[in-house]
Amino acid sequence: MAFSDRELLARIIKCEAGGEGDTGMRAVATTIMNRVRVPYGEYHRIGQGDLRRILFQTGQFDCMRTEINGVPNNQNVWSTPPDQIHYDIADWALAGNRLFNIGYSLWYFNPYAPCPNMFPPNGVGIFQIKILNHCFYDPTELYAQT
Template sequence: MAFSDRELLARIIQCEAGGEGENGMKAVATVIMNRVRVPYGEYQRIGQGSIRNVLYQEGQFDCMRTEIRGVPNQQNIWNARPEQIHYDIADWALAGNRLFTIGYSLWYFNPYAPCPSFFPSSGVGRFQVTIPQHCFYNPTELYAQT
């Protein structure tokens, strides 16, 4: 059985940010919905307004992989067990809400070090904010060319 968009979003929120508190989970949900809604660049072409397309884009979310570097990945959406808060945040994001501190960020990651100014290395994202352990990046002008 295929998961609904709401179920997919709740599961990815739980898997990617379940230990990051409410703001961390809302930040991840905001990035995902920013990718769904961005009107230009790579994610506009890939996402085309689809949560499913954004989440299943290869190499974007570790929680969408059953294997990483040849090793089984147990922390994935199929093993996730979302709770009510994850569904509440999914509903919040699907209703068009966004965490304002994230802005229009399209990327996040935990560098386990100070946040670099740009991410990915191609320079298409500029540092916006850290929430709690993750760095978030807004698109630069270069992103529009992707």
């Protein structure tokens, strides 16, 4: 049985940011939904406003993969059942809410070091804010050409 959009979003929130507290989980949910709603660029072209297309886009979310570089990935959405807080945050994000300080960020990652100014490496994102262990990046003008 396939998971609903709500279930998938709750699962990826837990998997990607479960240890980041309410604010960290809302930040990740906001960024994912920003990808769904962005009106231009790669995520608009590929996702077409569809959460599932965004989540299943190749190479985007480690938690959507059961294997990374030939090694089993045990921390994935299929092995990480959500708790009520994850459903609550998924519902919040699906209703159109967003964490204000995330703005229109389209990327996040945990660099295990200081946040680099640009991410991804192709220069389409610029540092916006760090929340707990994750760095968040807004699209640059270059993103519109992707």
